[in-house]
Amino acid sequence: MAAPSKRSSRPTPVRKAWRSLTWLGVIIVGLFAINAAGVIWGGGSWTPKLALDLEGGTQIILEPKVETGQSVSQEQLDQAVSIIRQRVDASGVAEAEINTEGSNVVVRIPGELDDQTRDRIESSAKLELRAVLLADAATTQSVDPTESPAPTEPAEELESTPTTEPTDGSDPAWITPALQDEFDNFDCATLDEADTNVAPADEPLVTCDVSRTAKYLLGPVEASGENIVNATNGMVTTQTGASTGQWAVNIQFDEQGTEDFGEVSTRLFGLNGQTPRDQFAFVLDGAVLTAPQMNGAITDGRPQITGNFTQESSKSLADQLKFGALPISFTVQSSDTISATLGTSQLQSGLIAGLIGLILVVIYTLFQYRALGSVTIASLAIVGLVTYLMITILSWREGYRLSLAGIAGLIVAIGFTADSFIVYFERVRDELRDGRPLVGAVEAGWKRAFRTILASKGVNLLAAVVLFILAVGSVKGFAYTLGLTTIIDVVVVILFTHPMLQLLAQTRFFSSGNPWSGLDPNALGAVYRGRAEFRKPVAVPASKVASSSKEAQKRQTIAERKATASVGSGTSEGKES
Amino acid sequence: MANRLTTFGNDLYTGKRSFNFVGGRKKWYAIAGVLIILTVLIPVLRGINFSIEFRGGSQFQIAGIENATPEPAIDAVASVVPEADSHVTIVGGDGVRVQTDQLEQADSRAVTTALAEAYGVPESEVTSSFIGPSWGADVTRQALVGLVAFLLLAGVIMAIYFRTWKMSLAAILALIGDLIVTVGIYAAVGFEISPAATIGILTILSYSLYDTVVVFDKIRENTAEDGQESRRTFAESVNLAVNQTLVRSINTSVVAALPVAAILFIGAGVLGADTLRDISLALLIGIIVGTWSTVFIAAPLYSQLREGEPAIHRHDQKVLKERERAASATSNAEALPTV
Numbered sequence A: 001m002a003a004p005s006k007r008s009s010r011p012t013p014v015r016k017a018w019r020s021l022t023w024l025g026v027i028i029v030g031l032f033a034i035n036a037a038g039v040i041w042g043g044g045s046w047t048p049k050l051a052l053d054l055e056g057g058t059q060i061i062l063e064p065k066v067e068t069g070q071s072v073s074q075e076q077l078d079q080a081v082s083i084i085r086q087r088v089d090a091s092g093v094a095e096a097e098i099n100t101e102g103s104n105v106v107v108r109i110p111g112e113l114d115d116q117t118r119d120r121i122e123s124s125a126k127l128e129l130r131a132v133l134l135a136d137a138a139t140t141q142s143v144d145p146t147e148s149p150a151p152t153e154p155a156e157e158l159e160s161t162p163t164t165e166p167t168d169g170s171d172p173a174w175i176t177p178a179l180q181d182e183f184d185n186f187d188c189a190t191l192d193e194a195d196t197n198v199a200p201a202d203e204p205l206v207t208c209d210v211s212r213t214a215k216y217l218l219g220p221v222e223a224s225g226e227n228i229v230n231a232t233n234g235m236v237t238t239q240t241g242a243s244t245g246q247w248a249v250n251i252q253f254d255e256q257g258t259e260d261f262g263e264v265s266t267r268l269f270g271l272n273g274q275t276p277r278d279q280f281a282f283v284l285d286g287a288v289l290t291a292p293q294m295n296g297a298i299t300d301g302r303p304q305i306t307g308n309f310t311q312e313s314s315k316s317l318a319d320q321l322k323f324g325a326l327p328i329s330f331t332v333q334s335s336d337t338i339s340a341t342l343g344t345s346q347l348q349s350g351l352i353a354g355l356i357g358l359i360l361v362v363i364y365t366l367f368q369y370r371a372l373g374s375v376t377i378a379s380l381a382i383v384g385l386v387t388y389l390m391i392t393i394l395s396w397r398e399g400y401r402l403s404l405a406g407i408a409g410l411i412v413a414i415g416f417t418a419d420s421f422i423v424y425f426e427r428v429r430d431e432l433r434d435g436r437p438l439v440g441a442v443e444a445g446w447k448r449a450f451r452t453i454l455a456s457k458g459v460n461l462l463a464a465v466v467l468f469i470l471a472v473g474s475v476k477g478f479a480y481t482l483g484l485t486t487i488i489d490v491v492v493v494i495l496f497t498h499p500m501l502q503l504l505a506q507t508r509f510f511s512s513g514n515p516w517s518g519l520d521p522n523a524l525g526a527v528y529r530g531r532a533e534f535r536k537p538v539a540v541p542a543s544k545v546a547s548s549s550k551e552a553q554k555r556q557t558i559a560e561r562k563a564t565a566s567v568g569s570g571t572s573e574g575k576e577s
Numbered sequence B: 001m002a003n004r005l006t007t008f009g010n011d012l013y014t015g016k017r018s019f020n021f022v023g024g025r026k027k028w029y030a031i032a033g034v035l036i037i038l039t040v041l042i043p044v045l046r047g048i049n050f051s052i053e054f055r056g057g058s059q060f061q062i063a064g065i066e067n068a069t070p071e072p073a074i075d076a077v078a079s080v081v082p083e084a085d086s087h088v089t090i091v092g093g094d095g096v097r098v099q100t101d102q103l104e105q106a107d108s109r110a111v112t113t114a115l116a117e118a119y120g121v122p123e124s125e126v127t128s129s130f131i132g133p134s135w136g137a138d139v140t141r142q143a144l145v146g147l148v149a150f151l152l153l154a155g156v157i158m159a160i161y162f163r164t165w166k167m168s169l170a171a172i173l174a175l176i177g178d179l180i181v182t183v184g185i186y187a188a189v190g191f192e193i194s195p196a197a198t199i200g201i202l203t204i205l206s207y208s209l210y211d212t213v214v215v216f217d218k219i220r221e222n223t224a225e226d227g228q229e230s231r232r233t234f235a236e237s238v239n240l241a242v243n244q245t246l247v248r249s250i251n252t253s254v255v256a257a258l259p260v261a262a263i264l265f266i267g268a269g270v271l272g273a274d275t276l277r278d279i280s281l282a283l284l285i286g287i288i289v290g291t292w293s294t295v296f297i298a299a300p301l302y303s304q305l306r307e308g309e310p311a312i313h314r315h316d317q318k319v320l321k322e323r324e325r326a327a328s329a330t331s332n333a334e335a336l337p338t339v
Helices: A012-041 A074-090 A115-122 A177-185 A188-194 A255-270 A311-323 A340-369 A371-397 A404-433 A438-470 A474-504 A542-555 A557-576 B002-014 B025-046 B071-080 B105-119 B134-162 B165-189 B195-226 B234-244 B246-269 B274-307 B310-329
Strands: A057-065 A097-101 A104-110 A127-137 A205-208 A214-224 A228-237 A243-253 A280-284 A287-290 A304-306 A329-338 B057-062 B087-091 B095-100 B126-131
Touching: A012 A371, A012 A438, A012 A474, A057 A074, A057 A115, A074 A097, A074 A104, A074 A115, A127 A255, A177 A205, A177 A214, A188 A205, A205 A287, A214 A255, A214 A280, A214 A287, A228 A311, A243 A255, A243 A311, A255 A280, A287 A311, A329 A340, A340 A371, A340 A404, A340 B246, A340 B274, A371 A404, A371 A474, A404 A438, A404 A474, A404 B002, A404 B195, A404 B246, A404 B274, A438 A474, A438 B134, A438 B195, A474 B195, B002 B234, B002 B246, B025 B165, B025 B274, B057 B105, B071 B087, B071 B095, B071 B105, B095 B105, B105 B126, B134 B165, B134 B195, B165 B195, B165 B274, B195 B234, B195 B246, B195 B274, B234 B246, B234 B274, B234 B310, B246 B274, B274 B310
Parallel strands: none
Antiparallel strands: A057 A104, A057 A329, A097 A104, A127 A214, A127 A280, A205 A214, A228 A243, A243 A304, A280 A287, A329 B126, B057 B095, B057 B126, B087 B095
8 A cells, every 4th residue: 555655735525534444444455364374274265165055965953842931041051063974074074064054953954865874864863771571562453544543542540650669670569550550552563753862751651662663661761872982882702701602782871970870770680580670771862772680799880781783783772872972852843955966056046146236236336426426436346355254264264154145145235235325425415515515524524424424334234133033034134245345345435435425526627527436526516616605504494504505506607507417418328338 | 325325315305306105194004004904914825834944854965066067955854765756956056955844864874965966066065954843943943032022112112202192103103014015025036935934024123113213203303393382293394304304315225235235236146145035025025014113104193192182273273274364365375395
């Protein structure tokens, strides 16, 4: 910037103007530097990251499923997010984004998603450990799932509270007549509708195993999946370290889990032989994964499950136990897969719409404001540049992704931004109408317009902030770009549009009131009687304004006519060319 | 034409030409009242179409098909889930959109495969969405909370800025009217209310109030400068301010509406650009209604709220009395503002 050299002889507005422009230059160069640094060292990019609707990919929104009247804590959500992230990472998908939005968990995966990964993410997986009270083969009476499986109404109201207080989770006192009846009539085909996955933790549960071949009456929850630190599969080894060739799943509990499980295992081991009461059920989302027998009191928190495992089935169970340990259970609220082609076409239509909008705005402002319109266009270009840099930096630092709604926000912002220039220009014109010379009109107009712009843009920003804080999903993306452009708009009006006008007011083209400048005092009907003499702009009663302007028209008829004629012909020429 | 609008602006500024926005308020209120009743009634009678995001369901989209016809899609869906209720629409000439009830995960995949086969495209080209019914409800609830929070905050901030709660009240009332009319017209056009439309409607909050603040700022300036010596009544001062900012109102709303119209134009014909289309339609209606209501409703309403104040009432009486005296003394009525 050539600011310092010109400082000496210039009047104040010009010096101020150069100072503002210098600041703007510093800001833009600074943003470029930050972005460049990001590209070189921090994995940034010169283009903003795109959201899935523009890039193609899969987005799954998971909604927590909680017992009525309960709410989800942020801690639980964060835990769920980290577990889902592990699951996704385990399936080798790169660049997956998992976030919380409100109380929902949003998983975004670019590109195609295979079924296995989808299952891993969507299996909501809340793991509970309960003691088995009763077990039986699944009832297969109603094979046809469409037939109403309504249990036969019990003849009389069956007792549903235990007659004696159950002492522990294996106490048969839990089995009330009502529960016994429910167990007897339970049809595994209706497992999905039975809401077993949101069953209260401190009450017994009637459910089936995942293959729906056996049904169980289980005691209350004794330990939960959150307490499982790790689960692996491996060969069972003898004490000498020789492999037995039998696959097993090894679980490791945390401190709390070790204590809980130690207690239960001691109790169940004591019930050895009283099958099924020596069995222990791992319940995943309300269905029994496995219900092994307790072969010893395990107090070190490292139980080993053996059975008819293959390498594959033991791995699968280990994974389910390890990654399935979500603190809450989820349902899929929405799932979107967007093809890359559709994404590209959406991006294109967004950009085309923006371009058309921009061209229309440019044409209209040039038409209305002549040369002054070029200040609008230059200002819009600066706003565009700063916005682009900000979005690129934010998408690098904050993970912001530009969505179709965000692009719509940007296009809408073209018009909203140009509005503040119009407010300013109209104020300057008002001052000219009051008879001020151009330099004075720019300063006075700015003083008033600035207040108005700040107040009105403040309202815009408030709306954007409120929307951003409270909204979810696409509304957020829109509010974000709208808020961002509002701030940038105000900065550019202060540091570019106003200084440019200050400088242009010094040029002959504008100060002489050239009809093409858009600031022609004659065309604006101003009463301008030479440098020293112009009417006071304030506190002039309307009647006086009206009469004096009429008087002025009488006095300046010839000049007026000439000006009008020349402007009129100029306009028609402009239209034709 | 530019020149004509400038001259028009000059005349409005000096008061040579003037529209009686404030004086004719009963007429404007009546029009607004009828509009609000109509826009409430039409959607109620005809029913509002909610988009799939609010209803819940499964949706499949395929872009870039030659000879897009709905039949293959109908057959494809029927081959997987015969009992499903499916709607097939051709979008933009080469795109197909299929909406069905909520499908099970496995069925959804099968439909994707069947559709890909039916139209001879790779499976990765089929866009599929599954939307639980709670999704739209979630968005709506948040939007409503946002709406109330914004109205309260904006009301307080404007009251502080303008130093009178009456401006706040007039602006917020006009804004609520804008929202009702915009939603009504949007629904009457027959577009589905989608989350994108919700965004557009919420943005009107911002735009409509922005417009009102600009005009009110001029009103505040004019009425503050008038003081006791003014020969205008309060209503006339307000009316002059509205007239003086009229050209600005026209210019800003045209400039704001142009890009929005461009989005609407593009969004209407392209598959998948529903987001663009819905946002822009809601916004376009909102910008027009918002500009109208600032001039015809908010400003007259503010004037009406203030006219009852004793000081202003006294001043107005004085002005009118003086004017009467002047009119009878001289017949020079020309010098009076034409209000």
